[in-house]
Structure formats: C-alpha cells, structure tokens
Amino acid sequence: MGYEWDFSVVFGNFDLLLLGLVNTLKVTGLALFFGIPLGLVLALMRLYGNKALRWPAGFIIEFLRSTPPIAQLFWFFFALPILLGVEIDPFSASVLTFSLQSSAFFAEVFRGGIQSIDNGQWEAAKAIGMTRNATLQRIILPQAVKRMIPAFLERAIELMKTTTLVSTISYSDLLYQANTIAQSSYRTLEVYTTAAAMYFVVILACSLLVGRLEHRLGRSGEITRG
Amino acid sequence: METNQNTEVLCLEGLKKSFGDLLVLDNIDLRVTKGETIVILGASGSGKSTMLRCVNFMEVPSGGRIILHGEQVGKENQNGSRTYDEKSLSDLRSRVGMVFQHFNLFPHMTVKQNVMEGPRTVLKCDQAECERRAKLYLDKVGLGWKADAWPSELSGGQQQRVAIARALAMEPDIMLFDEATSALDPELVGEVLETMKQLAEEGMTMLIVTHELGFAYTVADRVLFLSKGKILEQGAPEAVLINPKEEATKNFLRGHGSFRLPEPNLD
Numbered sequence: 388m389g390y391e392w393d394f395s396v397v398f399g400n401f402d403l404l405l406l407g408l409v410n411t412l413k414v415t416g417l418a419l420f421f422g423i424p425l426g427l428v429l430a431l432m433r434l435y436g437n438k439a440l441r442w443p444a445g446f447i448i449e450f451l452r453s454t455p456p457i458a459q460l461f462w463f464f465f466a467l468p469i470l471l472g473v474e475i476d477p478f479s480a481s482v483l484t485f486s487l488q489s490s491a492f493f494a495e496v497f498r499g500g501i502q503s504i505d506n507g508q509w510e511a512a513k514a515i516g517m518t519r520n521a522t523l524q525r526i527i528l529p530q531a532v533k534r535m536i537p538a539f540l541e542r543a544i545e546l547m548k549t550t551t552l553v554s555t556i557s558y559s560d561l562l563y564q565a566n567t568i569a570q571s572s573y574r575t576l577e578v579y580t581t582a583a584a585m586y587f588v589v590i591l592a593c594s595l596l597v598g599r600l601e602h603r604l605g606r607s608g609e610i611t612r613g
Numbered sequence: 614m615e616t617n618q619n620t621e622v623l624c625l626e627g628l629k630k631s632f633g634d635l636l637v638l639d640n641i642d643l644r645v646t647k648g649e650t651i652v653i654l655g656a657s658g659s660g661k662s663t664m665l666r667c668v669n670f671m672e673v674p675s676g677g678r679i680i681l682h683g684e685q686v687g688k689e690n691q692n693g694s695r696t697y698d699e700k701s702l703s704d705l706r707s708r709v710g711m712v713f714q715h716f717n718l719f720p721h722m723t724v725k726q727n728v729m730e731g732p733r734t735v736l737k738c739d740q741a742e743c744e745r746r747a748k749l750y751l752d753k754v755g756l757g758w759k760a761d762a763w764p765s766e767l768s769g770g771q772q773q774r775v776a777i778a779r780a781l782a783m784e785p786d787i788m789l790f791d792e793a794t795s796a797l798d799p800e801l802v803g804e805v806l807e808t809m810k811q812l813a814e815e816g817m818t819m820l821i822v823t824h825e826l827g828f829a830y831t832v833a834d835r836v837l838f839l840s841k842g843k844i845l846e847q848g849a850p851e852a853v854l855i856n857p858k859e860e861a862t863k864n865f866l867r868g869h870g871s872f873r874l875p876e877p878n879l880d
C-alpha cells in the first residue's frame with residue numbers, strides 16, 4: 388500500500404512557505420544582531436566589571452540559560468503587556484525573547500573565547516603601555532573571535548531551530564506556515580518534508596559559508612609558540 | 614645635580630614585594646646609570662623576575678620607591694601612600710621596554726604590525742612615524758626582510774628578535790630582559806644574544822636576567838647576584854663571576870658548570 392506523493396499543494400503554496408522562511412530568517416537575524424553585542428557586553432561585565440556589574444550580569448546570564456525558551460516567549464508575549472499596559476505583537480515579542488535568550492549564550496561563548504587567550508598576550512600588550520580597553524579591542528578580541536567562530540555558528544543554528552517556537556504565538560514563521568498549509572490541505576507529509584528540507588538547506592548553506600570564512604581567517608596568522 | 618639626574622636612569626630604593634606572607638623582594642637598592650648593562654643572576658625563585666616586573670609595575674611593589682629619570686612613579690596621596698592610575702602606568706611602561714621568555718608576539722598581526730602597535734595605540738604616532746620606526750628597529754634586529762611575515766612563520770630566535778624590535782619601537786629609556794633566551798633551542802640562542810650585545814654596545818641601558826654566564830661576562834658592566842630577595846653580591850663581572858665572595862654565589866656558579874670564560878688566561 389504505497390503512499391501517493393503529491394507535491395502540488397507544496398508548489399501551489401510555495402510563496403507562503405518562502406514567506407515563512409523569510410520571517411524565520413528575520414527573527415533569527417535580528418536576534419543575532421542584538422544578541423551578539425549584548426552578549427559581549429554581558430561577558431565583559433561578568434569578566435571585568437566591579438561587583439555591581441559582575442553580579443547582575445552573572446544572574447541575567449544564568450537566569451536566561453536556565454529557563455525554557457518557550458516560557459520566556461510566553462512571558463514576553465502574554466505577561467509583559469500586562470505590566471506595560473500595551474500590546475506586544477508576535478514579531479516584537481519573538482525578537483525580544485530571542486535577542487535576550489541568545490545574548491546569554493553568546494556571553495558564555497565570548498567569555499570562553501576571551502579566557503582561552505594566553506595571559507602572555509595581556510602581558511606583552513601591558514608591557515608596551517597598552518591600556519586594558521585597547522588590549523581587549525586590538526589584541527584579545529580579534530584572536531578570541533576567530534576561535535569562537537565554530538561556537539558562534541553552533542549557537543546561531545541552535546537559535547534558528549529554537550525560533551520555531553514563535554509559531555505557538557501565531558507568528559508566521561516557516562513552521563507556522565507549514566502548519567497552516569498542512570491543516571487545510573491534508574498533505575501533511577509533503578508539506579512538513581518540504582519545510583524540513585528548507586531548514587536543512589539554509590542551515591547547511593550557513594555552515595559551509597562559515598567554514599570557508601574560518602578557513603580564510605585561519606590562513607592569516609597562527610598561534611605563536613609559547 | 615643636573616648631571617646626576619641626567620645620567621641616572623633608574624633608581625630603586627628599599628624596594629619590597631611580597632605575595633601574601635611570602636616576602637619575595639627584601640629591600641632592594643639599585644641605581645642604574647645611562648648606558649649601563651646590568652646582569653642579574655640568581656637561583657630559580659630568588660626574585661629576579663619579580664624585580665624586573667616591579668620596575669614597570671607589572672607587579673605593584675609592596676614598599677619602597679621606584680624613580681625613573683628623577684620622577685617617582687604614581688601620584689602621591691595626602692597620607693603619603695601612592696596611587697597608580699592606568700594613565701601613569703601606561704606612561705611608565707611606554708618608557709620601559711620588556712622582553713619575555715615566551716616572546717608573546719601578537720599572532721594575528723604581521724611582524725611589522727607587531728612593531729607598529731605600540732607607537733600607534735600608545736604613543737599615537739602617525740602612520741609615517743610608525744612605518745619609520747618599524748623599518749628602523751626591524752633592520753636593527755636584522756629582520757627588515759621579514760616585515761610582512763606572520764609570527765608563526767618565524768623561528769623562535771627570529772620571533773624573539775621581533776619582540777625586541779617591538780619593545781625598541783617605543784624608544785624606551787631602559788630595556789628589561791627576563792630570560793630572553795631560555796625558551797629557545799640551543800642553536801637559536803646566539804642570534805638573540807648577539808642582538809642584545811649590539812644594543813649594549815650602542816649604549817642602551819639594560820637590566821638582563823639570564824643564565825648565560827659567558828654572555829654576562831662579556832657584556833655586563835655590573836653583575837648582581839640575587840638570593841632570597843636580596844642583592845647578596847654585586848660588582849664587575851670579573852669580581853662576581855671569577856672571585857665571588859659569598860658561599861651562595863660560589864654554589865650557584867658551580868651549578869653552572871658549562872660556563873667557560875672567554876679569556877683562557879684566567880683560571
């Protein structure tokens with residue numbers, strides 16, 4: 388009893404799926420755009436801040452890492468509007484949630500990257516009179532970021548997969564669009580297979596791109612001995 | 614008075630440093646005149662590195678005074694204690710060059726960029742001046758031809774010479790060398806010592822921690838022997854290396870059996 392594949396529904400609604408993919412990329416992209424700098428700030432606060440900065444930064448990071456993303460999403464979409472007295476649309480709630488959520492993970496990536504740089508680099512910079520900020524900017528971060536690329540990529544992929552949660556608050560991402568089409572057409576198998584393939588293609592393309600970038604950077608300067 | 618201040622580059626007065634309960638430097642007094650090359654010897658753990666690191670405040674001394682060109686480091690508070698803000702320490706370090714055992718070149722920068730980094734970010738020199746210094750000091754250590762190489766493409770000896778050029782590019786008043794050849798393969802030690810010797814001959818003021826006694830003998834104007842955080846013995850190389858007075862110095866020299874004097878007529 389072979390299943391009769393029929394992709395006509397998929398072809399007929401491909402524009403809707405594409406729109407969903409674009410929305411997925413929009414949320415992911417914006418979450419990266421805000422989450423990475425915010426993560427850097429949190430990491431620097433945690434590493435070099437005084438107590439008044441270190442402690443809150445540590446708390447925020449741990450809190451965001453230790454609560455389920457869907458609970459955070461619901462909080463920003465359903466609970467925060469009660470506090471503020473204004474509606475928050477699904478898109479804004481999604482971007483807000485995933486920017487903050489990913490910033491916590493990026494903070495830990497930054498922290499690990501910065502701490503992996505040999506102390507001799509700090510000493511050498513100090514010895515020629517460089518200040519701590521200048522050393523971070525010009526010596527430590529450029530090396531750390533290079534080492535962090537694989538971890539960044541992994542987090543970004545994880546983030547894109549986690550954004551599928553936004554379909555639960557009716558934001559029309561790829562998964563939401565797939566749900567809608569599948570439910571109205573009963574072509575569940577074809578629709579979800581296509582959606583999965585679209586996620587796969589995008590994520591694979593990102594991986595390949597980052598891999599090439601890493602290779603290019605890898606050629607300029609290696610780790611010095613000692 | 615004027616001449617005295619002009620010729621005295623560095624003065625340590627009653628320098629003390631402890632880590633917790635451990636007293637590592639105990640009342641070090643030292644006057645270094647312009648152009649002098651001082652070699653510091655001593656067993657491992659005697660405080661040699663700590664002494665150098667106090668001079669440029671990589672370690673903040675626990676007591677005593679450090680005077681560079683007649684000026685005491687840091688700002689004096691009303692109660693007589695001193696604070697060391699980032700600006701004045703940066704200022705001090707830009708005038709004191711330091712070369713480490715592990716060369717610590719910046720691996721993400723080319724050789725030339727390594728040398729230009731200090732002049733650019735600390736001294737705020739313009740591009741032309743940075744380029745001039747990079748060329749001048751890389752040529753001085755014999756590596757002008759490697760200006761565009763990455764540190765990872767150089768031998769250990771070449772990397773250390775770039776590190777020396779990077780320190781020289783700040784045009785410091787004094788250079789500190791902390792076991793600059795200890796991490797090198799034996800066949801690469803000579804080129805670095807040769808560079809240091811050349812600097813000494815050109816009149817650079819230098820404090821050198823090394824275990825190369827032959828080098829100390831030929832290059833030093835003065836040799837200090839450090840033991841348990843004190844200067845136990847000091848004097849001309851002949852005095853300290855050939856006719857040491859203290860038992861600890863004799864023991865130390867015996868432990869460096871491979872030391873051969875350059876002049877065969879002595880001993």
Ligand SMILES: Nc1ncnc2c1ncn2[C@@H]1O[C@H](COP(=O)(O)OP(=O)(O)O)[C@@H](O)[C@H]1O
Nearest residue numbers: 632635637655656657658659660661662663664
């Ligand atoms: N940052 C530090 N914290 C604690 N102890 C230190 C530190 N640096 C050096 N020491 C101690 O100070 C003593 C002198 O060290 P060091 O100056 O490195 O000696 P040397 O260079 O002559 O071998 C050693 O006992 C060492 O363990």
Ligand SMILES: [Mg+2]
Nearest residue numbers: 661662663792
């Ligand atoms: Mg040492």
